Amino acid sequence: MTAIAIPRKRVLADYVPAVVGVPAWVGTRVRDVLLIAAGAGFIGLLAQWSIPLPGTPVPLTLGTFAVLLTGASLGGVRGLLSVGTYLVAGGLGVNWFANHKDGWGGATFGYVIGFVLAGALVGWLAQRGGDRTVLRTAITMVLGNLVIYSVGVSWLMNSTGMDLRAGLAAGMTPFLIGDAIKIAAAAGLLPAAWSLVKRVDKH
Template identity: 55%
Template sequence: MTTTTPAAVLADSLPAGLVRDASLVAGGAVVTGVLSQVVVPLPFTPVPLSLGTFAVLLVGASLGPVRGTLSMLLYLGAGVAGVPWFAEQSAGWHTASFGYVIGYVLAAGLVGALARRRADRSPLSMAGAAALATLAVYAGGVPWLMVSLGVSLGEALLLGVAPFLLGDVLKAAAAAGLLPAAWRLLGRRD
């Protein structure tokens, strides 16, 4: 039986240790909180357009599935506890857009697992990983939006997906450029 070592993610380029991992998890949550404040409010939907999803793509792919998921769980837990770092400096779970934060946890794990399988090494594979991770964000956000607003699936898609598609394509394209470039800067593509 042949065993293979999982591929490295960008964070594995740093010296190993518990302090490193804890710092990366906390740092990923902070990066997500900061980028979530870059917001374009849309008057026709309760869901703001933010760079939070972009942060999730970068954090999840850079940290890998376990640290990426833990980072988003920390982001979610601290936000529920009152840290105002969800989009528009909100906190708590009573907002119509909280389901997207739940989706961040799923997305970070997914894009991290795909990065662990080297999806972050080329622009095309990273774009695909980003697209799948974005679908995971929607999988958390749309049902929550339906329940919190009492709307149908079609209405939730109009309010919580359609206005964000172009921005999510741009975020995926940016991640597809940045992550492979980071590997090239390290001089590694293994």
């Protein structure tokens, strides 16, 4: 069976040591599985910080922020698998979607699908230096948010019968200020984390 090759030290997760006491390739795979599971748990945890908003079924949540940080930290493959684990586990009954919800479908499920695509995209960009500077990180996070909105708003419109104007008003406009704050936070956190790990790696 051909293993998926994950570039070394191209994202922050590559600096996490492999599990010791086993063959190197096994230790690396175990480390990756643990990172994928931890990323899914991180998203599920932050998604519980959720505030219902009037006039829309879409809550204000930190889930988006967690997805983008997870994707950037893990890279494209692990980011895809981590957010995919969050989606599948939630669909099968783990109540870690926003507002402690679970299951397939619903007006907001498109955002969870968008999470998976955004996690993979942001991770792919991070592997190419998209999280190394403030400007690059901001651009990476904006692109990830656009993917989430594209899928989430389209699903919302299809589920509720809203037209484009109503869909944007319910599924995107109320969250733009919050997303700008989250992007600014990520643009500070990720380059700072890179600065720290590079400093430690030199010693």
